[in-house]
Amino acid sequence: MPHTVPAASSNSFIPVQPSDRPQPTEPGEALARLFLERVKGSTEEYRNSQNTARQRLDALGPRPVGTTLRVEGALRLAQPAYLPPDEEGRERLRHLDASLSLIEASFPEVRTDVELCRLTCLMLEGAWRSRALTPPREEAQTGVCACPLCRRLPTPPARTPADYGWRQSAGRPLTVKTWPYRRELDSVLTGGWSWTRQMNDLERDIGHRHRFEDDILVFHEYKRVIDTIDTTRLTQVAEGRLAENFSTNSARALVSGLFAAHKRAVDEYWLRQHASGAVTLPQSNPLNQSTYSILQMLDCLFWHVAPDGELWQEENLASLLLCRAIDDMTDVRADALTGEISNFWLAEMPTHTKALYAACAIAIVKYGCMPEAHDPMWNTWLMTTTITWMGLTGRHALWFDGITQGLPPTDDCPLCDLQPNSCSGILTDGTTLTLAQRPTVPALSPRAAELSARCRDRHPETWPLFDAELHAFEALHGPWQGNVDSAWEILRRTYIAAVEASRVSAPSARAREIQQDAGVVGSEKFHTLHDSRTGREDTALLAYMFAGAHPHFLWNATGYRATRVEGDWLDG
16 A cells, blocks of 8 residues: 555645655664764763762761662664655755865864764754655553653643743843843843853863854854855855864854754745645654754754863763753743744653653753762753753743642652752663652751841741752752852742742732743843852752752643644744
């Protein structure tokens, strides 16, 4: 019986030609092999740091043996097969290949980056076409998962496009800045990015701190880059400024821009096909956990550049994947309405797998709060700064959609009991999450005690929970030496306000106010996080409270699924 695809604007099916069958050598398989060949296993230095951290926690007192949850390595999972690109897709790929070939000829050091870009774009072309032209598959009938995580999954509130006017890419700009007096950084994207660079560079400056000309070369050209990077311009760039002042990251920036441009072009093409009625894009999609992870890796690999010696380090790649996955999870409510491609892939992921990824994000945030996490590798502040940045912009609605009426119970809470974990094997051999009673310190340090006292005096109903979380945070982090005034101002208007909002009769209305005020307090206080004396201390505390502390507003982002296919100015 011939394979069939849906006809345009019809419920009937039309035959697929033999040449349109899935190819025997799939780009997803080639990508997985390439990653596995390049990934470097955990180093002795990193293992020693993890052991030191574990011993410090064990010294706070023995904890009962807990349960474990296994997360399989994404790259070792089976890869799906896709239809080959159509003629328009082949033309896009030819244009891409011409530009990539020029970069590779001028800068052979980025040959692997070029091949990753080429294969990932081929995978995207095939995935989109397979999604559009193959019969929707029947959803597998699975029983309700009884694991500790899935039992705690939240029920998302209903939302409409009107709820997300603040987030639309073509809407009003956000007010958050990195530097209040530097117009060139009047962008939340650039701001969070450069801040992470500076956090990493305080002890080991590898020249990335202010070099926006390298890896933000085309970032603000995201919409127009497909039209502006042509072979003539690329040749001029390669032979001109980059050749005179070469860095590997300069060449990577070009590859990154080409990938962003191609991804944008293929997104827009198929969404236009859908809007015109030529095809009907279903909510299901042909990417799985492995191919989703690969797609997110390339989306992150260039933007969060590590030194060459650490670029392929297992721990670095784990933080990249989880940073992007949790970014998608918290944004998927909006993108269920706007059609951004990555979040459709994520929304299709099995619920249990998605819950595991969210738990990994919480575990790695907890790990990033520990001082031992930051010695062996340069790019170790990525997850903590990402969570803090998200919380201080309102962009991802941690407070808006994260607040539910009534606090979940703290007794036997698996998220509270998640042990810190670098999740280093999440791409390769897998990782194991441990649930066990969390350690706490017997007494708070002076500055943490001051935060606790302010909460007790001004928000007595919230104080017991806030105080308990400070005790758990200092067990992970050690004595806190942050800026009491700025940290308190941020926390009282975000975390504490959100906890209190969960007790009111209409939490969604109060949640919107907190979500909007999070961006305001971010614009007022974000610059304090650049202080070389207290910035890291404050960032660690905010990341813990925004992601790891009860009632886990970050976790509440896991229950959303896409419901329609559209697209906005930036996101497809």
